[in-house]
Amino acid sequence: MSDSLYSSFESSLIATWRPPQPIVVAYSGGLDSTVLLHLLASFKQRHPNAVVSAAHIHHGLSANADSWLIHCQKQCERLAxxxxxxxxVLQRSPRQSLEALARKGRYQALAELTDEDALILLGQHQDDQLETLLxxxxxxxGPKxxxxxxxxxxxxQRRYARLLLNHSRAALADYAACHQLDWIEDESNQNPAYERNFLRNAVIPLLRERWPSIGTTVSRSARLCAQQQALLDEVAQQRLKLVRVAADCLDLQSLADYSWAWQQQIIRLWLQEMAVPAPSEQLLHRLPTELFNAREDAxxxxxxxNWQFRRFRQRLYIVRSQCWQPEPINWLGEGALLLPDQRVMEFDLTEDTTECxxxxxxxxxxxxxxxxxFSHRFTPADALHxxxxxxxxxxxxxxxxxxxKLPLVFVNDRLAAVPGYAVDQAFSQPQQDKSAWRLNLAGSGK
Structure with missing residues (x-):
């Protein structure tokens, strides 16, 4: 069993690794990552050109966290x-999941500890996959x-690999026993308040007693769902390109060419690409009646x-909700001003007066x-009134x-320009004692 686990790991890593890409084990000190660390150390012996290391995240959630860190450091020293x-430092807000907060912090910390091109190995195995699907x-x-x-x-922006997903925890325990590995047990793993612990300690043992191969069959179901989702995404990507007007905007008339099921799939993929958390299915079902078919002047x-769906002139927008009460900003001749929503207002002095x-x-x-x-009167340079x-x-x-959110340029308390749109006639005419400025609004305030 020990040799077969290493052989499987080695072949999977060679298929995944892109030399000279550094390889990093996310090492908690538990059974899974301890086995993974030992496998990687063995890989290093057989492949001396591999650059390997281990990264440990100290969550500070357990009284034993300091001793765990020392344990992990010693194990790494032993294996060179x-x-x-x-x-x-985790700051939990009301109703926030501690598991989710720790997971987010862990990924951020791993990104800080590793090079951008690193391959980070995670110790999740077949039993973890079963818990995830349950x-x-x-x-x-759904399929995703x-x-x-x-x-x-x-x-x-880091690449992660789970090379032990086809192996059970029992197989990892056999490997650890064979190589006399020493690992730590997190006492929180016995707390049934955590959903995974409840499944791991109370539910899955019953399932395995009735169906011993359930871990293998459920993993197969996960692979099949992943294949189907990949096919859906491939077609949805093609259709998204046909309905997308801008990064944050879809054309509703083009979207209406597809069935409601496909519209939902396209919208979900669009939100995923925009890094926007997906709304509930119930909320998506409100789109046709409350937004798509709302009266024209609504x-x-x-x-x-913190997000909104908006409709304007037969286009669907995704908008971040923000509290917006900015104070006026005085311009004192800087080349750029940072606006409250992190956009940059640029002022470029130019002698090319042919620009407009x-x-x-x-x-x-x-x-x-x-x-x-908005009540100020304005006369664009090319307007009659x-x-x-x-x-x-x-x-x-x-x-x-x-x-x-559009910055308005006032000169001596008179509206002079709306960057990106127009300059008022009174301020758009060359004069001998005046300098010409090109205005530019960089970044996204949407």
Missing amino acids: VPFAARHL LQLKRGA GLSGMGVDTTHC QPCIQWD PLLYLHQTDRVQIRFGE SKPLKQWFKFWSVPPWLRD
Whole structure:
């Protein structure tokens, strides 16, 4: 069993590894990662060109965490594997899952400890996959959730590999016993308040007693679901390209060419690519009645977490919810101003007066950046009449939720320019005692 586990690990790692890519074990000190560390040390002996190391995350959740760190460091010294550790400071908010918080912090810490091109090995095995699928079933997941954990995944711009997914915990325990490995037991693994512990200690033993091969068969189901999801994503990606107008925007008329089932699939893939958490199925089902088919002059909005679905002129937008009450910003001649939403307002002095539109300023002019003042009248350089700014926003097809965020340039308390759209006639004419400025708005405020 010991030799077969190593052979499987070696062949899987060779198929996954891209030399001279460094290989890092996420090493907690438990059975799984201890076996993984020993396997990697054996791999290093057979492949001297491999650059290997171990990374330990000190969560600070257990009174034994300090001793675990010392244990892990000593084990790495014994196996001649370079060791690095990082301490986490977890600040849990109400209703936040401690497991989810620790997992997020762990991934962030691993990203800080490793090179961007590193291959990080995780010790999850077949039993962990069984737990994952049972949890996903409990949550009512679809094919994506029932795909379980992937062998090769990316997170926080790091590549992760789970090369033991086809092996049971019992196989890992046999390997550890054969090689007389020493590992630690986390006392929290016995706490039934954690869902995984309840499954691991109370539910899965009963399932294995009735169906001894359930770990293998469920893993096969996960692989089949992953294959089906990959096919769905492939077609959905092609269709997303046909309906996508911009990164944050879909054309509703084009989306309507597909069945509701495909519309949901396209929207889910779109949100995934935008790194937006997926809304519930119930919320998605509100889209046709509350948003797609709302009256033309309505401003429908559906919100979840810190995100919103918005519709404007037959387009579907994804918008981040923000509290927006910015103060005026005085411009004192800087080349760039950082706006409250992290966009950058750039001022470039230019002598190329053939460009249009340019803002012409006198050295003594008082310039401010303001937001949300739509009642001021404005006459774009190419317009025949002035109108209140709110009417120009409609003419320019600026979505209502973006209007408050557009920086407005006031010169001596008069609206002079809307960067990216127009300069007022009074400030767009070259004059001998004035300098020409090109305005640019960089970044996304959506």
